[in-house]
Amino acid sequence: MGRFIVMDIVFHGNSLNYDQGGSNYQELKKITKWDGKQYTFVSRYALRYSILETGREFGYWKLAEGNDLQEKEKVIQPNENLLINGRILAHPEFDLFGYLITSTKPQNFREAPVKISHAISMTPFSYDALFNANVGLANRLRKTVGDMNPNPFTSEEHFAYYQYSVVIDVDRIGKIEVYYKLEGKNKKEEIFYVDENYKNKIELKQYSRKDDTLFIGTFSLKDEEEIKKRIKNLIKVILNLKRSIKGRLEDLSPKVLVLGVYKDSPYKTYKDKISLVDEYTEEEYDEIEEIKDKNAVRVRHVIRKSKKPVFEISDFPENDKEKLNEEEILGIVEELFKEKNNETEEENKLEKIKLFYSPEVEIKIK
Numbered sequence: 001m002g003r004f005i006v007m008d009i010v011f012h013g014n015s016l017n018y019d020q021g022g023s024n025y026q027e028l029k030k031i032t033k034w035d036g037k038q039y040t041f042v043s044r045y046a047l048r049y050s051i052l053e054t055g056r057e058f059g060y061w062k063l064a065e066g067n068d069l070q071e072k073e074k075v076i077q078p079n080e081n082l083l084i085n086g087r088i089l090a091h092p093e094f095d096l097f098g099y100l101i102t103s104t105k106p107q108n109f110r111e112a113p114v115k116i117s118h119a120i121s122m123t124p125f126s127y128d129a130l131f132n133a134n135v136g137l138a139n140r141l142r143k144t145v146g147d148m149n150p151n152p153f154t155s156e157e158h159f160a161y162y163q164y165s166v167v168i169d170v171d172r173i174g175k176i177e178v179y180y181k182l183e184g185k186n187k188k189e190e191i192f193y194v195d196e197n198y199k200n201k202i203e204l205k206q207y208s209r210k211d212d213t214l215f216i217g218t219f220s221l222k223d224e225e226e227i228k229k230r231i232k233n234l235i236k237v238i239l240n241l242k243r244s245i246k247g248r249l250e251d252l253s254p255k256v257l258v259l260g261v262y263k264d265s266p267y268k269t270y271k272d273k274i275s276l277v278d279e280y281t282e283e284e285y286d287e288i289e290e291i292k293d294k295n296a297v298r299v300r301h302v303i304r305k306s307k308k309p310v311f312e313i314s315d316f317p318e319n320d321k322e323k324l325n326e327e328e329i330l331g332i333v334e335e336l337f338k339e340k341n342n343e344t345e346e347e348n349k350l351e352k353i354k355l356f357y358s359p360e361v362e363i364k365i366k
């Protein structure tokens with residue numbers, strides 16, 4: 001079953017993903033759920049884009065440049081040369097999120113080891129909207145042309161909590177398979193080669209007994225520390241995720257995070273077990289006031305209400321919860337890479353689930 005990391009995340013954001021729309025009306029992406037109401041969502045593609053850009057801005061990785069890409073059959077894709085020499089593993093975006101290369105025979109594709117779901121709002125959309133126009137620019141132009149014709153537009157707005165999941169297949173990161181059919185006088189040694197500037201391992205074997213020209217090359221990173229660093233960098237980015245949208249910088253860092261690490265054990269998700277409860281939280285305490293010159297005290301019982309959002313999580317295995325702490329989260333992930341010398345497979349299994357949350361919210365375990 002291998003090793004898996006599962007992150008069920010709740011974040012807070014405003015109007016994060018617009019649809020194609022039409023005319024001067026800008027429409028948010030929406031989906032209708034089982035209750036018949038519409039909810040806004042951030043597509044998994046938009047989340048992946050923000051993850052890659054945030055990682056680049058924070059210096060956790062470099063993205064592929066133009067000379068590492070090509071356009072074949074109207075598909076923008078990694079350059080074929082990156083694939084057949086294994087150097088594609090030097091790019092975390094292709095290692096983590098997969099690729100499709102149509103220029104090889106047969107076509108090569110990589111299913112993403114990092115699966116991201118859509119982020120769906122936890123409250124329905126109420127059709128709030130913003131009307132705007134470039135009045136400033138139009139007014140300046142009016143002084144020259146004598147006429148004022150601004151460009152008005154309306155954009156939908158939704159300020160809400162959103163929920164999504166990330167599943168990381170740890171054992172598939174840092175490893176790829178390349179399928180290649182030899183043509184003409186090419187030899188397999190001339191097609192598959194290791195770039196001397198990038199350390200990796202390669203194994204070659206005939207792929208089909210019926211076709212002696214079809215081969216499979218398996219590339220993998222030599223250093224597991226590099227794989228571990230790549231996974232930790234991904235988690236750091238998710239914990240500090242940002243999204244630039246229409247001149248705004250939105251903070252998509254988690255307010256609630258259920259983190260699960262699994263080794264040789266079926267993994268699970270709590271995405272459908274986290275709900276937003278609309279209620280006040282109450283805090284009761286006694287306020288003591290000393291009365292001067294009377295050698296006495298006055299006690300007042302105070303009930304203070306606050307409007308913190310309350311998240312309820314059902315079927316959680318334990319009441320083990322604490323404030324968000326990046327160092328501890330990375331420490332839990334580290335346990336996946338520890339070697340165990342136990343004799344039985346059952347003793348080698350690992351299943352650890354922990355709940356982290358921001359001071360801005362309240363948590364109830366149901």
